[in-house]
Amino acid sequence: MISASLHRYAIPFHSAIDFKGQTLNRREGLILQLQADGQTGLGEIAPLPQFSRETLAKAQQQAVAVLPELCHTGALPDAATLASVRFGISCALWQLHQPRPRRVSAPYPLLTGSDEQMVAAAADATTIKLKVARRPVEQEVRLIYRLLATNPHCRFRLDANQRWSREQAEDFIAAIPLDRVDYIEEPTASLEDNLRLVTEFGLPLALDETTQQPDYRYQFIAGVKALVLKPTLIGDIATLQRLVEQAELDGVQVTLSSSFETNVGLTAIGQLAAELTPDQAPGIDTLDALQQDLLLPQRPDTPCLSLQQLTPVWP
Structure with a gap:
């Protein structure tokens, strides 16, 4: 049996960003945590405004609706149809069922600023x-x-x-x-x-x-x-x-x-x-x-929010 929790975050951008004509001052989304047999899997459900077809409200509604089945079966529910929901759940399951250390590919730099x-x-x-x-x-x-x-x-x-x-x-x-x-x-x-x-x-x-x-x-x-x-x-x-x-x-x-x-x-x-x-x-x-990290400190001298500092959504 899998236990699950869903929390909502809102993290300010350092500077406002324009997404196809919509200016955002912060990034909002959901963090899904799954636990079973001493292992933990994390997934992020974060529709991108003006790019995703679903809103965060719709994604949250669907995630909450499918979590009981997910906890019971341990598999991605068919009723999870929204892209961001399917991505977040599948990532959490992937980490939960294959908890080996994973290599992270280094990114190439995105140039910003002056x-x-x-x-x-x-x-x-x-x-x-x-x-x-x-x-x-x-x-x-x-x-x-x-x-x-x-x-x-x-x-x-x-x-x-x-x-x-x-x-x-x-x-x-x-x-x-x-x-x-x-x-x-x-x-x-x-x-x-x-x-x-x-x-x-x-x-x-x-x-x-x-x-x-x-x-x-x-x-x-x-x-x-x-x-x-x-x-x-x-x-x-x-x-x-x-x-x-x-x-x-x-x-x-x-x-x-x-x-x-x-x-x-x-x-x-x-x-x-x-x-x-x-x-x-x-x-x-x-x-x-982003002005803050989540759960695992990623950057020196950058605040990192714990799960307890986020807004609980489920259960």
């Missing part, structure tokens, strides 16, 4: 992630070359979040050294336009938002180099593993990526990356956006 701060952060990195389509194309091209002047050997993983028009994407792609770019995540909102950019400019294209669609099923698309999968938006570990295996059979690179989870969720994604995509560093360098 241009000076980004240049300093990129100085010793082999691969960096940079959000683009946030300011005029000319400024972003200049930043690319400034980063390369500081670190000529670094490689880029660029993320436009579908924000460019086709013309803006063309201007950017034509102006940067594509041989230093691993991939660019969905420059425009049109898959057709993105594939034209592959044909006309040699764009190394990665799909991100496309994989988050409710009816997404993997299919090979000529010209797609990589998939960026956010487990919180995908669902349970078995579904994630199936997508990874299908893509890799076609030679498509897969990177696991965060949805601004706490250290609990990011650690789980890092562990999954070490097992499912061991040759690809995960995109989970988002923890420093």
Whole structure:
């Protein structure tokens, strides 16, 4: 028999973050703790506003409804249908039933802050992630070359979040050294336009938002180099593993990526990356956006909240 507890957290961001037009000052979610035979498993259920299809309220309602069955059967209930709920429960079960020490894949850095701060952060990195389509194309091209002047050997993983028009994407792609770019995540909102950019400019294209669609099923698309999968938006570990295996059979690179989870969720994604995509560093360098850690201290000089400091939800 498994015992379970569900707690709710709210952790402030150091600075407000815009998620597709919704500005958030804090990250909210749920921590699921399962215990059995002296072992503990943790899972994070944290829908990302404007990205997840479900709200946190709906996720909490469903998690509470399925926990009695989960405790009785020790398996992921069929009634857990929301992606964030399935991810959190499957992570907790995975840790509970396979409690061996796990390696966590080291992430590549996500550049944030001023241009000076980004240049300093990129100085010793082999691969960096940079959000683009946030300011005029000319400024972003200049930043690319400034980063390369500081670190000529670094490689880029660029993320436009579908924000460019086709013309803006063309201007950017034509102006940067594509041989230093691993991939660019969905420059425009049109898959057709993105594939034209592959044909006309040699764009190394990665799909991100496309994989988050409710009816997404993997299919090979000529010209797609990589998939960026956010487990919180995908669902349970078995579904994630199936997508990874299908893509890799076609030679498509897969990177696991965060949805601004706490250290609990990011650690789980890092562990999954070490097992499912061991040759690809995960995109989970988002923890420093949060002012506090949860349960297990992750960062020196950063407050860490215990389970007792969170809001109990169940039982």
